[in-house]
Amino acid sequence: MPTVLLPLPDADITLYPSLLDESECAFFLTELTQTIEWRQDWITIYGRSLPQPRLTAWYGDPGKSYTYSGITMNPRLWTPTLLNLKAKVDALAGVAFNSVLLNLYRDGNDSMGWHSDDEPELGLNPMIGSLSLGGTRRFMLRHRFEKGLKHELELTSGSFLLMQGKTQHYWQHQIPKTRRPVSPRINLTFRVIY
Numbered sequence: 001m002p003t004v005l006l007p008l009p010d011a012d013i014t015l016y017p018s019l020l021d022e023s024e025c026a027f028f029l030t031e032l033t034q035t036i037e038w039r040q041d042w043i044t045i046y047g048r049s050l051p052q053p054r055l056t057a058w059y060g061d062p063g064k065s066y067t068y069s070g071i072t073m074n075p076r077l078w079t080p081t082l083l084n085l086k087a088k089v090d091a092l093a094g095v096a097f098n099s100v101l102l103n104l105y106r107d108g109n110d111s112m113g114w115h116s117d118d119e120p121e122l123g124l125n126p127m128i129g130s131l132s133l134g135g136t137r138r139f140m141l142r143h144r145f146e147k148g149l150k151h152e153l154e155l156t157s158g159s160f161l162l163m164q165g166k167t168q169h170y171w172q173h174q175i176p177k178t179r180r181p182v183s184p185r186i187n188l189t190f191r192v193i194y
């Protein structure tokens, strides 16, 4: 399978541009849109409560709960479709992911702000496997300490991005809003929770 290792210092990020083909993407996008229990969470910013600019869901092995931005999510049990996708990404990554955070970006107004995936339950060097379906979105990276060091790429439908090693120590990432019309996108970030 074609792979691209991003040429970034202090990072270990590999892009597999086409893990899934077009018909598989169409199938999984419809399936997940309809069968996942999507929720709208709220976040508190400067004392104000705001809806998160996307819908989310958390699935995984029993007991693998996850806390971020003050929200604790208890996993729903794997569905057959999620297990099917997990088998594909486990094989590529060479690990057994035990949980997945799903994000549904309904349109260009949905987004995810700058962050690193560095919560303690992800372990010292988090392994994050990110599968994208649907509308293409910009994925931006910036170095946490070397200001001006940045990179961006387009995450197209069917692509898989694997972040590992020290990446989360040194880099943040975001999915910015866009004014360009864009189809709904589902992103699945498979994780190992310790």
Ligand SMILES: O=C(O)CCC(=O)C(=O)O
Binding pocket: 101, 103, 112, 117, 130, 132, 139, 155, 173, 175, 187, 189
């Ligand atoms: O939607 C994406 O590609 C990124 C999602 C992400 O960074 C996350 O769930 O932590």
Ligand SMILES: [Mn+2]
Binding pocket: 115, 116, 117, 173
């Ligand atoms: Mn992330």
